[in-house]
Amino acid sequence: MKKTVLLVLVSLCFIVSFSAAAEEVTIDFWHAMGGHNLEVVNTLVEEFNSSHDQVEVKAQYTGSYNDTLTKTQSAVQTGTAPHIIQIYEIGTQMMLDSGIIMPIEDLGKEVAGDNSFDWDKFLVPVSNYYTIDGKLNSMPFNSSTPILYYDRDAFEEAGLDPNRPPQTFAELKEYARKLTIKNDDGTVERYGFTLGIVGWFVEQMVANQDATLVNNDNGRSARATASNLNEEAAVRFVKLWKEMVDEGIMLNPGRGWDGANQAFSSGRAAMLIESTSSVAGFTENAEAAGFELGTGFLPRPAAANRGGVIIGGASLWTIADHPEEELKATWEFLKWLSEEEQQVYWFENTGYFPVTKAAVEREMNNKFFAENPNYLTAFLQLLLSKKAVSTQGALIGTFPEVRQIVEESVEKTLEGNMTPQAAMDEAAERVNKSLKEYNQLNE
DSSP, X not given: OHHHHHHHHHHHHHHHHHHHHHSOEEEEEEEOOOHHHHHHHHHHHHHHHHHOTTEEEEEEEOSSHHHHHHHHHHHHHHTOOOSEEEEEGGGHHHHHHHSOEEOHHHIIIIISOOOSOOTTOBOHHHXXXXXXXXXXXXXXXXXXXXXXXXXXXXXXXXXXXXXXXOOBHHHHHHHHHHXXXXXXXXXXXXXXXXXXXXXXXXXXXXXXXXOOSBHHHHHTSSOOOSBOTTSHHHHHHHHHHHHHHHHTSEEOOOBSSHHXXXXXXXXXXXXXXXXXXXXXXXXXXXXHHTOOEEEEOOOBOTTSOOOOOOOEEEEEEEESOSOHHHHXXXXXXXXXXXXXXXXXXXXXXXXXXXXXHHHHHHHHHTTHHHHOHHHHHHHHHHHTSOOSHHHHOOOXXXXXXXXXXXXXXXXXXHTTSSOXXXXXXXXXXXXXXXXXXXXXXXX
16 A cells, blocks of 8 residues: 555656646747838747747737837836847946846856857957947847948949949038939939938947047946047038038938938938848839949048947847746747857848858858848948947947937037037037936946
8 A cells, every 4th residue: 555655656746747847938028120020030939939849938029129128127126027128239238237137148157057158159349249347248139230322323323433332421422412413493303312310320420430429438448427429520420411411412301210211212312321231121122113222331531540330239138037947948049049040040031130150151151242242231341340449339328318319419400500519519418417317326
């Protein structure tokens, strides 16, 4: 009788243990990828789930980056936070100060105990942005930079070499002048250039002149306490912007991205600056409109030092307050996303950079770049960017607010209410106040 009872107990323990081992761990992933990119994210998640029996990832589109961040902060307070959140690059300092995250290196090395993962696999310009105090804090995901797009057919019609886009501010103005078509009544049929009022472009043009946006090495050696917006790099770009709009060779579509994109795609403007993630869309639009698309590096003042571009886009952050088995499962998913196959799929289907060296090498060997030269432009500009704090990107706790301030100042300049210098002086003063208030709360 005792033996029978013992056997039953042992069997029950085995069944319970087996059931526990076989039980799936569920991981919540909140992201801001809408439209076509939402489909790509869902495809990746479905592929992971089908190939991993012990882990199920539930992906949820949570609106914009700001929406995702706000929802996460609320969820942390109620104990319902996801395991992974996608946050734009300018939220990095805010995430570091939040107290809710686990650095990706700690997750992989200490929690998961993964000693085989190659932390040098990422493209240096990408990992540099998210590396603070020698530690990678979030998993690089959707990365992009701005490039110059142009209508090659319009270049030929205007007597310009379609294989040589403008390289300096002076050439940008000269090319725009030649590309602009004005009617007899003074109206403009086609502008030479257009650019949406987006703070990101000012940041990039500052970096391209090897200058910093804020002090203390762009906030990398110590917390940023003062803005450099009123210094030469930012001011001369806003000045160029104002001069070209006033001359009628550049269309001012207002704030945001859509107006400039529509103007370029419809042929109302011959050049614009936009994200590398738009290469596929602009290529399709150009084919539909009957012109050939060209791309080039960002122009800079001839006298300025060459800096380069800063990685934009977003990365994936891990929320720390979860059981160990769930954190280990989180690592499995994030590690899987960084593998070559997934990186190539992500790149070819979204236009965002693959963030690993192996994926780039594979695309080189497969002649993808030879067949799609506009993608190669983006990679060359990124890889040739100077390794410096100027191109590493600024760490600013109030970065979303800073961008709004910059956009308001550009608007005031283009509307003729303030000179470029006065507008940037005001912007710097407002940013300084914002930095002071933020630092007082977080130091």
